[in-house]
Amino acid sequence: MKIIESQDLTNKIYDAIRQRTQKERTGCHLSDLIYCNYKFFFRKTRKDLPPISNEQAMLFWSGYALQYFLKPFQATIPHHIDDIYLTPDIENAYFLDFYIPLAEVKTTRVNMARFDPSSKTVNHYIEQMMGYSKALDTNIAYLIVFFACGSYNPPFPSLKTWQFEFTKEEINKKWEEILGRRDVLDRAIKDLSLPTPHFMAFKKECDYCELVDICDGQKDYENSLRLDL
Numbered sequence: 001m002k003i004i005e006s007q008d009l010t011n012k013i014y015d016a017i018r019q020r021t022q023k024e025r026t027g028c029h030l031s032d033l034i035y036c037n038y039k040f041f042f043r044k045t046r047k048d049l050p051p052i053s054n055e056q057a058m059l060f061w062s063g064y065a066l067q068y069f070l071k072p073f074q075a076t077i078p079h080h081i082d083d084i085y086l087t088p089d090i091e092n093a094y095f096l097d098f099y100i101p102l103a104e105v106k107t108t109r110v111n112m113a114r115f116d117p118s119s120k121t122v123n124h125y126i127e128q129m130m131g132y133s134k135a136l137d138t139n140i141a142y143l144i145v146f147f148a149c150g151s152y153n154p155p156f157p158s159l160k161t162w163q164f165e166f167t168k169e170e171i172n173k174k175w176e177e178i179l180g181r182r183d184v185l186d187r188a189i190k191d192l193s194l195p196t197p198h199f200m201a202f203k204k205e206c207d208y209c210e211l212v213d214i215c216d217g218q219k220d221y222e223n224s225l226r227l228d229l
Contacts, residue, residue, distance in 0.1 A: 014054045021060040022052050029078070029085045030131045033181040034124050036205050037195040038215055041188050052210045059208075063107040066146050070095075070105065079135035082179055088132040090144075103142040104129050112147040117162045124201035129164055130174040139166045 032040040042049060052060070071090050078087040090103035104125060108115070117125070129141040143162045150158040181199055188195040206212050 014057055017057045017061045018051055021057060021064065025085075027080075027085050028083065028182060028185060029087070030128060030178070032185070033084065033178050033199075034127050034131075035201045036209065037181065037185055037188070037199045039209065039211055040185055041195050042211050042214065044189055045192060046214075049214070050210050056208060056210060059107075062148065063105070066107055067105045070144070079132075081135055082182070084131075084178070084182060086132055086135040088136065090142075091132075091136055100142055101138045101140050102129065102132055102136050103144050104132070105144045105146070107146045107148060109148050111149070111152055112158055112160065113151040115145065115147070115160070117143060117145075117164075121202060126164065127174060127178075130166060130171050131178055133166055133171050134175045139168065139171065140164070141166070 028040070067089055071093055078085040080086075088102055089105040090100055093100050093103070106125060116122075125143055129143065133139060133141055141164045143164060145160050145162075147158045147160065148156070150156045184195050184197065184199070200206075206215075209215070
């Protein structure tokens with residue numbers, strides 16, 4: 001028996017995953033207004049952008065795979081409100097007889113025992129659910145988190161879900177904040193200048209960004225402004 005590692009096939013699979021997960025999007029999406037707004041600016045103003053790394057491709061793939069298993073992709077049209085596109089992971093769906101008006105699906109390697117859904121470190125999850133709540137006119141949202149490494153004790157993979165109940169006031173206040181971020185990006189694209197203020201979702205966002213090497217206007221996270229931090 002002869003065994004030879006096939007790096008050519010490995011590379012082709014990475015490339016196929018990259019093509020499926022890194023598609024050009026038109027318009028401004030809710031996620032563009034939650035994560036680093038420099039990324040959106042560079043994607044809209046530069047053509048020399050590097051592809052996502054193999055590691056990023058695998059992270060995206062694992063998330064899509066879980067979501068597809070829960071609810072296979074369908075040809076749906078994103079919601080469009082105030083020039084912002086919103087595409088919830090799950091909406092108006094049943095799991096057996098359990099009705100879900102809205103759900104956000106996340107995959108993480110964070111230790112499940114240390115995960116706090118109310119922590120500011122995952123505030124971007126809540127922002128997404130609030131934005132989608134605005135689109136779907138609901139105040140109930142579920143967060144479905146797949147912990148790829150569980151609590152780092154066998155058995156590893158695990159799953160937890162939480163129900164969030166927002167008030168209309170909370171949803172509307174968050175939406176006004178999102179509109180403010182939209183306006184920041186609109187001005188940046190028009191003026192061809194880096195967005196000010198600079199918004200980021202979490203401290204280590206730069207660590208996983210394929211654009212970090214070309215981000216000549218990068219600021220320290222501590223100097224970046226977030227309206228809710």
